[in-house]
Amino acid sequence: MVKITDVARRAGVSPSTVSYALSGKRPISDATRRRVQAAVRELGYRADAGGRARAGRASKVLALALPMRAGIDVPVMTRFAVAVVTAARAHDHDVLLLTQAEGEEGIGRVADAGLADAVILTDVQLHDPRLPLLRSRSLPSVLIGVPAEPDGLTCVDLDFRAAGDLCVDHLARLGHRVVALVGSPPEVYVRRTAFARRLVEGFTAAADRHRLTSAVHPCQAGRDAARTIVERLLRELPALTGVVVHNEPLLDPLIDAFEDLGLRVPGDLSLTAVCPAPVAASARVPVTSVAVPSAELGTRAVRLLVRKLSGAPVPGTTLLPPRLTQRASTAPRGV
Amino acid sequence: MVKITDVARRAGVSPSTVSYALSGKRPISDATRRRVQAAVRELGYRADAGGRARAGRASKVLALALPMRAGIDVPVMTRFAVAVVTAARAHDHDVLLLTQAEGEEGIGRVADAGLADAVILTDVQLHDPRLPLLRSRSLPSVLIGVPAEPDGLTCVDLDFRAAGDLCVDHLARLGHRVVALVGSPPEVYVRRTAFARRLVEGFTAAADRHRLTSAVHPCQAGRDAARTIVERLLRELPALTGVVVHNEPLLDPLIDAFEDLGLRVPGDLSLTAVCPAPVAASARVPVTSVAVPSAELGTRAVRLLVRKLSGAPVPGTTLLPPRLTQRASTAPRGV
DNA sequence: CTGAAAGCGCTAACAT
DNA sequence: ATGTTAGCGCTTTCAG
Numbered sequence: 001m002v003k004i005t006d007v008a009r010r011a012g013v014s015p016s017t018v019s020y021a022l023s024g025k026r027p028i029s030d031a032t033r034r035r036v037q038a039a040v041r042e043l044g045y046r047a048d049a050g051g052r053a054r055a056g057r058a059s060k061v062l063a064l065a066l067p068m069r070a071g072i073d074v075p076v077m078t079r080f081a082v083a084v085v086t087a088a089r090a091h092d093h094d095v096l097l098l099t100q101a102e103g104e105e106g107i108g109r110v111a112d113a114g115l116a117d118a119v120i121l122t123d124v125q126l127h128d129p130r131l132p133l134l135r136s137r138s139l140p141s142v143l144i145g146v147p148a149e150p151d152g153l154t155c156v157d158l159d160f161r162a163a164g165d166l167c168v169d170h171l172a173r174l175g176h177r178v179v180a181l182v183g184s185p186p187e188v189y190v191r192r193t194a195f196a197r198r199l200v201e202g203f204t205a206a207a208d209r210h211r212l213t214s215a216v217h218p219c220q221a222g223r224d225a226a227r228t229i230v231e232r233l234l235r236e237l238p239a240l241t242g243v244v245v246h247n248e249p250l251l252d253p254l255i256d257a258f259e260d261l262g263l264r265v266p267g268d269l270s271l272t273a274v275c276p277a278p279v280a281a282s283a284r285v286p287v288t289s290v291a292v293p294s295a296e297l298g299t300r301a302v303r304l305l306v307r308k309l310s311g312a313p314v315p316g317t318t319l320l321p322p323r324l325t326q327r328a329s330t331a332p333r334g335v
Numbered sequence: 336m337v338k339i340t341d342v343a344r345r346a347g348v349s350p351s352t353v354s355y356a357l358s359g360k361r362p363i364s365d366a367t368r369r370r371v372q373a374a375v376r377e378l379g380y381r382a383d384a385g386g387r388a389r390a391g392r393a394s395k396v397l398a399l400a401l402p403m404r405a406g407i408d409v410p411v412m413t414r415f416a417v418a419v420v421t422a423a424r425a426h427d428h429d430v431l432l433l434t435q436a437e438g439e440e441g442i443g444r445v446a447d448a449g450l451a452d453a454v455i456l457t458d459v460q461l462h463d464p465r466l467p468l469l470r471s472r473s474l475p476s477v478l479i480g481v482p483a484e485p486d487g488l489t490c491v492d493l494d495f496r497a498a499g500d501l502c503v504d505h506l507a508r509l510g511h512r513v514v515a516l517v518g519s520p521p522e523v524y525v526r527r528t529a530f531a532r533r534l535v536e537g538f539t540a541a542a543d544r545h546r547l548t549s550a551v552h553p554c555q556a557g558r559d560a561a562r563t564i565v566e567r568l569l570r571e572l573p574a575l576t577g578v579v580v581h582n583e584p585l586l587d588p589l590i591d592a593f594e595d596l597g598l599r600v601p602g603d604l605s606l607t608a609v610c611p612a613p614v615a616a617s618a619r620v621p622v623t624s625v626a627v628p629s630a631e632l633g634t635r636a637v638r639l640l641v642r643k644l645s646g647a648p649v650p651g652t653t654l655l656p657p658r659l660t661q662r663a664s665t666a667p668r669g670v
Numbered sequence: 671c672t673g674a675a676a677g678c679g680c681t682a683a684c685a686t
Numbered sequence: 687a688t689g690t691t692a693g694c695g696c697t698t699t700c701a702g
Contacts, residue, residue: 361682387679
């Protein structure tokens with residue numbers, strides 16, 4: 001392992017000069033800087049992270065808390081992860097992965113052991129048990145998701161309320177009068193997951209505004225669950241012609257179930273979804289959807305966190321406006 | 336931040352005693368140990384990772400190199416990640432995530448900066464460019480996947496060769512005489528990804544052994560690609576009745592395409608897959624499959640790595656035997 | 671503009 | 687069985 005003293009010797013300067021030449025924290029003559037840089041290159045020097053962290057500097061590591069528990073959307077989480085790692089690298093940081101198995105514990109550990117400089121939380125609940133920890137340890141953080149009381153926190157998310165609204169609006173404009181939301185698995189709502197609830201609010205508010213008949217049904221994943229919910233929907237709302245789906249793995253099974261029961265999409269039934277764009281586009285019938293911009297959320301979270309670590313002011317809550325992309329699954333009613 | 340000297344003062348002992356009481360690296364009287372443990376609990380002490388790493392000890396961090404590039408099976412990778420983090424925590428380690436965007440660079444950085452004690456590589460190529468780096472830096476590692484020359488390396492993987500064989504064997508026993516392998520996207524083979532190639536070998540060898548007519552076709556993801564490959568298959572092999580799929584997102588689209596062209600599964604065509612069990616089970620027609628035990632591979636990789644770090648001997652290559660689970664997609668020919 | 675030297679928090683040899 | 691002390695590699699005063 002090549003250390004700073006090796007570089008110093010090679011460049012014919014003192015270790016501190018090397019440190020300063022690399023950090024730029026004090027003026028260094030051009031000639032010296034060049035010699036140091038050459039030595040660094042030749043020896044392949046890379047500052048030891050432990051040493052740096054020890055001397056009170058940042059560890060250049062960000063922690064990412066990914067829940068990965070029942071009912072959460074794995075592709076969305078994976079996109080977060082990839083986007084976060086990529087963005088973090090672009091800002092010269094690495095990423096430590098925490099999963100829910102030890103979620104709250106993990107944050108305490110990261111903070112106490114100085115494993116990371118800051119943390120990104122995903123799958124934020126309305127009253128998230130991790131938030132008190134965060135405040136008490138004064139560990140810089142960014143949340144992907146917005147809790148009930150976001151004061152003093154930095155949050156990024158898709159505006160799920162507006163997304164629910166947008167879907168209903170689209171259906172209403174097409175003439176649909178009876179609509180249903182097929183939501184995430186019940187656990188998700190029981191946990192009071194913020195984004196899922198907000199989507200329901202937006203859906204309901206828009207349905208009321210347009211004076212539509214509406215219903216909301218959480219739903220497990222799986223073909224059987226899809227079939228069951230479809231049968232129930234048609235029994236309870238025989239005039240149903242518009243459906244919003246917020247449950248990515250259920251998209252194909254739902255379409256299949258409707259068609260098995262004689263309802264064509266979009267001929268008899270229009271369907272919109274809130275999910276990652278590729279999922280909507282590659283469904284059996286390409287689905288009109290509001291995209292969940294997982295990658296952008298991850299990238300933004302990192303950007304905010306890095307800015308925060310640098311001491312710059314950052315906005316409290318950033319809600320990304322939803323955008324609806326029309327595909328083959330929606331059509332005017334009764335055509 | 337509470338440090339070891341705080342604990343020492345509180346317990347009325349020296350810092351080194353605290354260190355030893357915690358590590359157990361030398362005998363400590365029961366009374367002292369108890370006082371130290373009490374002080375640790377009361378103060379909520381947690382050893383600073385940087386300090387420990389600095390003093391030449393392990394950082395207790397494992398790096399996980401997840402490629403996440405084109406043609407990679409995302410659910411499989413996600414399972415690896417979750418299993419690795421969970422297992423690592425069970426062994427008191429954390430996990431640093433590396434993605435392909437900076438794959439080889441990442442390993443160098445981790446090694447040089449001492450960011451992690453060891454690394455787990457996934458998506459191993461036959462001649463993987465990361466391997467020389469690994470050997471030269473003497474960074475302890477475990478590979479999930481087996482390269483062309485695994486001597487001196489520790490590898491774990493599903494026995495993909497046997498898996499291909501097993502699928503063909505199953506089809507042959509059911510009386511099928513013409514079989515095809517619908518594989519992963521072409522990039523995967525071009526990259527010489529080890530497991531994909533091994534599956535092809537096993538498939539081909541078994542087909543030859545059973546004197547079956549066989550064909551191998553890589554295939555992109557997506558419904559259009561599925562349709563195209565199915566049409567081509569039926570044109571080139573009109574007597575086709577058995578298909579092995581090694582391309583998880585293609586399962587449903589393939590079944591749809593075959594049925595659109597008048598071939599019922601399993602009535603006219605038997606289909607087996609090599610993919611995670613849940614994917615096979617939740618396809619439109621539950622698919623007879625050889626499970627890719629992603630979670631178990633991840634767990635085993637961590638176990639091996641931890642053992643290796645402790646200095647214990649570890650096996651070179653561990654190949655997990657494939658297990659075929661019969662579901663609804665295979666039936667005897669011509670019934 | 672540069673060097674020497676003092677730590678950062680922890681562990682492990684070296685005392686006792 | 688416990689305390690003392692010397693670093694680990696780096697950054698950052700403090701002195702030139």
